[in-house]
Amino acid sequence: MTATPTPRIILTGDRPTGRLHIGHYAGSLRRRVELQNAGTYDAIYIMIADAQALTDNADRPERIRESILEVALDYLAVGLDPELSTLLVQSALPALYQLTFFYMNLVTVARLSRNPTVKSEIQMREFGASIPVGFFTYPISQAADITAFDATTVPVGVDQLPMLEQTREIVHRFNSWYGDTLVEPEALLPEDEASRRLPGTDGQAKMSKSLGNCIYLSDSADELKQKVMNMFTDPNHLRVSDPGKVEGNPVFTYLDAFSSDADFADFLPEYENLEALKAHYERGGLGDVKVKRFLLAVLDRLLRPIRERRQAYAADPGEVMAILRRGTEKARGVTDATLERVRAAMQIEYFG
Secondary structure (H helix, E strand, O other), rough: OOOOOOOEEEEEEEOOOOOOEEHHHHHHHHHHHHHHHHOOOEEEEEEEOOHHHHHHOOHHHHHHHHHHHHHHHHHHOOOOOOOOOOOEHHHOOOOHHHHHHHHHOOOOOHHHHHHHHHHHHHHOOOOOOOOOOOHHHHHHHHHHHHOOOOOOOOOOOHHHHHHHHHHHHHHHHHHHHHHOOOOOEEOOOOOHHHHHHHOOOOOOOOOOOOOOOOEOOOHHHHHHHHHHHHHOOOOOOOOOOOOOOOOOHHHHHHHHHOOHHHHHHHHHOOOOOOHHHHHHHOOOOOOHHHHHHHHHHHHHHHHHHHHHHHHHHHOHHHHHHHHHHHOOOOOHHHHHHHHHEEEEHHOOOOOO
């Protein structure tokens, strides 16, 4: 008798703290659309993680509320199809809160304190000793999200790997105590190095809304031009004749992430490909302005159709929210079923 194969399920998502930028696109959104269109997964759930966003925005709920629509518009604009991917809102799924509470008993304070991602985020937000408990337990909440959907695959950036490892630990401990109940997920990393951590336009290691160094998916053509032409490059490349550094130069990192040979054929035909452009820059004789203009053409080709689709969806915000409502209602059935299974495994289904 042939065993039934385990369904292949993806869970991924974003905190709604503003519009999404091309770092999100390179690191996750582009891959989500590819996976959705490939049809190799049985289900794809894409979560707007508003409850997690409230852990460090509890005094600004209006920011989260406004961002729900912004993130949904970005999802639809890049090509996520609600007929193929379930778009949902985290806070509307009560089962997630119960799972989080149950999982809290499986993790020690010491283990949470060692989580590199949590430590980094706490330092970046300068909480000091005033860390909100909800933020501190973020990895447990994320484990609840992932396991509630029986996700087998979680697309993440490198900086999120410690969070997924904590989920795997929780799954292992739960299953060892209560029996084989939860699915242990695997990470799916961006395929190329440049997409794994896109730097900010100012040369900072991370593109961040709070640092103001982002190119947003919704930026106008004029905003895009201004940001690209003002990008940080090699500070020692003062004259066109000077040799320039490609390593650590955000302009070339962006070209690594987004340009293709077709872009060179259309916009910069004197170079066969990116390697030829890099070689010229490194030996000298190539100015930053020329390279930036090429990057601008590449990004405009990418972002223009995304911007236009976003504007079309934004004309009917009621329908966008209806898409989220339908996806969330579908997701509620899935997460409620997982909660029932967990309660049965823990022998706390007292009333049948």
